[in-house]
Amino acid sequence: MSTVTRAADTVLDRTLLGYGNIGYLLRRTWWPEDPAPDALAGKVAVVTGAKAGLGKATAIGLAKLGATVRIAIRGDGDAARAEIERAVPGSRIIADHCDVSLISSVRDYAKNLDGEVDVLVHNAGVMPAERTETAEGNELMLATHVLGPHLLTASLRPKLADGARVIWVSSGGMYGQPLRADDLQYRRDEYKPAAGYARTKRMQVVLAELWADRLDGSGVTVHSAHPGWADTPGVATSLPTFRKLTGPLLRNPEQGADTFVWLAAAEEPGRYNGMFWHDRVQRPTHYLGKTRETAAQRQELWQACERLTGAKTDSP
Numbered sequence: 022m023s024t025v026t027r028a029a030d031t032v033l034d035r036t037l038l039g040y041g042n043i044g045y046l047l048r049r050t051w052w053p054e055d056p057a058p059d060a061l062a063g064k065v066a067v068v069t070g071a072k073a074g075l076g077k078a079t080a081i082g083l084a085k086l087g088a089t090v091r092i093a094i095r096g097d098g099d100a101a102r103a104e105i106e107r108a109v110p111g112s113r114i115i116a117d118h119c120d121v122s123l124i125s126s127v128r129d130y131a132k133n134l135d136g137e138v139d140v141l142v143h144n145a146g147v148m149p150a151e152r153t154e155t156a157e158g159n160e161l162m163l164a165t166h167v168l169g170p171h172l173l174t175a176s177l178r179p180k181l182a183d184g185a186r187v188i189w190v191s192s193g194g195m196y197g198q199p200l201r202a203d204d205l206q207y208r209r210d211e212y213k214p215a216a217g218y219a220r221t222k223r224m225q226v227v228l229a230e231l232w233a234d235r236l237d238g239s240g241v242t243v244h245s246a247h248p249g250w251a252d253t254p255g256v257a258t259s260l261p262t263f264r265k266l267t268g269p270l271l272r273n274p275e276q277g278a279d280t281f282v283w284l285a286a287a288e289e290p291g292r293y294n295g296m297f298w299h300d301r302v303q304r305p306t307h308y309l310g311k312t313r314e315t316a317a318q319r320q321e322l323w324q325a326c327e328r329l330t331g332a333k334t335d336s337p
């Protein structure tokens with residue numbers, strides 16, 4: 022990237038103008054090369070929450086590059102599988118049941134999954150209007166964005182192929198929140214959906230870094246990324262006012278999912294580990310000094326994830 026495009030890219034990032042489709046359309050004129058058309062031939066990718074929105078777009082993008090895609094979804098997956106197969110004729114899509122918010126479901130899913138996994142995309146996401154707990158007693162966003170993905174990574178670890186990539190789908194909203202390892206279940210403060218969402222999205226970025234440390238040298242790389250702002254069923258349901266205000270500026274799901282597909286398949290990200298990305302560029306994980314966490318807080322998060330999921334991974 023030249024100095025001029027780097028400066029333009031940074032302005033788009035810091036002003037948030039880059040989060041919408043303008044960012045995608047401008048940056049694609051200068052960003053790194055697309056993966057080779059058959060980059061994922063013979064590979065297996067797992068994408069959670071791929072029934073709609075960015076997850077479905079990611080599954081389509083990975084299938085186009087030749088991957089067999091296992092969509093890990095709750096409820097009936099036939100319609101989503103058929104839709105992805107129609108979008109990518111000749112593709113191999115397998116619909117698996119996995120409720121990412123439930124420890125029991127994630128454990129069963131990982132145990133029963135046959136064969137190796139080359140790409141694991143932690144995409145499933147929610148933003149409930151009221152504080153909600155799963156049947157297992159965990160706050161729903163913590164369960165879906167943090168605990169389920171942590172356990173899935175730990176449980177699939179023996180099945181992750183050499184060269185595998187694990188991608189955590191976070192959000193630019195995490196920039197506004199520090200790591201709150203002291204109140205993981207969001208019991209102390211008054212519940213605000215966007216704040217709780219951003220807290221768990223911050224946790225995802227930290228966990229991705231901790232997993233990257235832990236797996237360093239193992240042949241598996243771990244990254245987190247944010248999609249910008251994309252028009253998806255989730256945004257329509259959870260953020261209707263935001264959607265109304267930003268309407269024509271929103272990305273389509275394919276544009277939002279671009280970096281996840283690129284991280285899974287391109288050569289460049291395989292040379293790094295534990296980075297945070299948006300539009301194929303590494304991004305800072307903090308803009309505000311007050312959001313920086315300590316090493317002790319990071320360890321607290323890791324240990325809480327181990328305790329709450331029953332995963333038995335050594336500390337990174």
Ligand SMILES: NC(=O)c1ccc[n+]([C@@H]2O[C@H](COP(=O)([O-])OP(=O)(O)OC[C@H]3O[C@@H](n4cnc5c(N)ncnc54)[C@H](OP(=O)(O)O)[C@@H]3O)[C@@H](O)[C@H]2O)c1
Pocket residue numbers: 069070071072073074075076093094095096119120121122123143144145146147165190191192193247248249250251252253254255256277
């Ligand atoms: N769209 C954006 O602008 C934006 C911005 C920043 C970050 N993100 C992140 O991108 C990811 C996808 O968001 P999206 O906008 O595509 O959302 P979406 O349209 O609501 O899609 C989310 C998908 O996740 C699935 N899901 C939710 N909970 C699940 C669970 N417990 N187990 C399995 N699947 C589950 C949903 O399936 P059901 O039909 O079963 O509920 C749905 O298919 C999320 O992690 C979100 O935080 C999105």
